[in-house]
Amino acid sequence: MxxxxxxxxxxxxxxxxxxxxxxxxxxxxxxxxxxxxxxxxxxxxxxxxxxxxxxxxxxxxxxxDRSGLVYALIDERERQFQSAFLTGPPPLGPGAAATERITAFLHALVDRIVAQQALFVLLEKGGKGNVYGGGPYRVHHIHLATLLAQACPHADAAYLADALLAPVNACLIAFQREERGMTIGEIKSGLAALVAAVTGA
Incomplete structure (x- = not known):
């Protein structure tokens, strides 16, 4: 018409x-x-x-503001990351055991942050990094809590999701790498040990 x-x-x-x-x-x-x-x-x-x-x-x-512009710069990679853990191949995507997927997710999140570490540090220092309840954090939290509910049916999955996401932030990762001399492999190994302790795996 x-x-x-x-x-x-x-x-x-x-x-x-x-x-x-x-x-x-x-x-x-x-x-x-x-x-x-x-x-x-x-x-x-x-x-x-x-x-x-x-x-x-x-x-x-x-x-x-500057944080809004930085968010726009990281947005495309975030979409790719979310697609990988929601619909991609296992163990990051569906098809693997919940505990294995939790570890794979945290490891992939480390890589995700390291790839654009300067931008994530800028966001976190600006007070707009992990905006709890909104932005990428909310999607990450829901995904992780869903997997934790499967791996630990009687635990508080929402709290554990927050606890596992807490160490995966750009400022801490930058400190671990630059001040403590830790490698990415060592950081990932520590997260795997944390997942095993939380889930009893």
Missing amino acids: RGHRSLPVVGQPQPERADAARNRQKIIEVAARMIAERGADELSLDEVARVAGVGVGTVYRRFG
Whole structure:
């Protein structure tokens, strides 16, 4: 029908205007390049706007603050990670025993954080890292609590999920690697021992 416009679907994000989508992509590309060249601590929204050729107000309206922009930079990898543990091959994905999947999940989460460690450290130091009850943490917690309920039917799965996620944060991992000289393998080995102690495996 001529002039027909589709109605919005409840619960679905509204499509971006083409110019807004172009600006968003430009801003993300500029921010990613700046972080690669200078590190996450030097990221300035005012400078990102200038280099991207957009108004400062556009950047702030779109992303809110520096943490919002950093979240956008890690968002694609987070989607890939969630797809892997929800529908990918075992032991990270379905098909393995619950305890084995818990260990695989925590190990994969370590890799996930290390791959973008500077960005995660920036988020955590900004007070917007693991926002309990929202963002990726909520998805990770639900997934882990579901597996823990299978592995430990009589335990408080929600609490144990928080307890197992607590040591898997960028600031602690950075400290363990830089100050204590621990390898990624040693960190993962410690998490595996923690899972075994919690689940009685």
